[in-house]
Amino acid sequence: MTSTTDHDRARRHACACPCGEARFEIRARPFARLYCHCLICQRIYGAPFADVSVLWPRDLMPASPERVKTARYRKPPALDRSTCLACGRPVHGVLAFGPLRAFAFVPTANLVSVDAPAPVAHIFYHRRVADIDDSLPKYSGYWRSEIATTMMLIRRGIAANPR
Ligand SMILES: [Zn+2]
Numbered sequence: 211m212t213s214t215t216d217h218d219r220a221r222r223h224a225c226a227c228p229c230g231e232a233r234f235e236i237r238a239r240p241f242a243r244l245y246c247h248c249l250i251c252q253r254i255y256g257a258p259f260a261d262v263s264v265l266w267p268r269d270l271m272p273a274s275p276e277r278v279k280t281a282r283y284r285k286p287p288a289l290d291r292s293t294c295l296a297c298g299r300p301v302h303g304v305l306a307f308g309p310l311r312a313f314a315f316v317p318t319a320n321l322v323s324v325d326a327p328a329p330v331a332h333i334f335y336h337r338r339v340a341d342i343d344d345s346l347p348k349y350s351g352y353w354r355s356e357i358a359t360t361m362m363l364i365r366r367g368i369a370a371n372p373r
């Protein structure tokens with residue numbers, strides 16, 4: 211358990227879903243950003259891929275449960291995704307391995323008052339709707355995407371904000 215310091219409180223950043231009904235805060239700048247092409251993201255984001263920023267779960271102060279619907283779409287690992295009850299768009303998600311809460315994900319568009327980090331990779335690229343012409347690494351295959359993502363996020367997360 212980390213104690214909340216004045217410094218932490220000073221770094222709170224406002225976030226919200228596109229309609230503004232589901233408001234929440236993050237307590238640190240996200241340390242990575244991914245483009246996820248998985249089928250669940252395609253469906254929930256209503257887009258060819260999801261643009262998500264990543265932070266430690268302890269830095270996410272989630273939206274009020276009355277404003278969101280939270281559901282688990284596959285397991286394991288279990289990603290709890292919250293969508294806004296008013297607009298139906300994604301609000302945030304938390305990825306857990308068993309009792310361990312590993313990463314929190316926020317749609318980059320929901321970062322209202324903090325700059326988004328630079329994107330680092332495309333994942334689940336084998337599910338892509340269209341080829342992407344950029345220089346980012348592209349991970350295909352379920353386990354390759356999972357393992358590459360997990361290692362990269364842990365490395366970046368620890369470098370940015372040791373836990
Ligand atoms: Zn909304």
Ligand SMILES: [Zn+2]
Nearest residue numbers: 246247248251
């Ligand atoms: Zn996805």
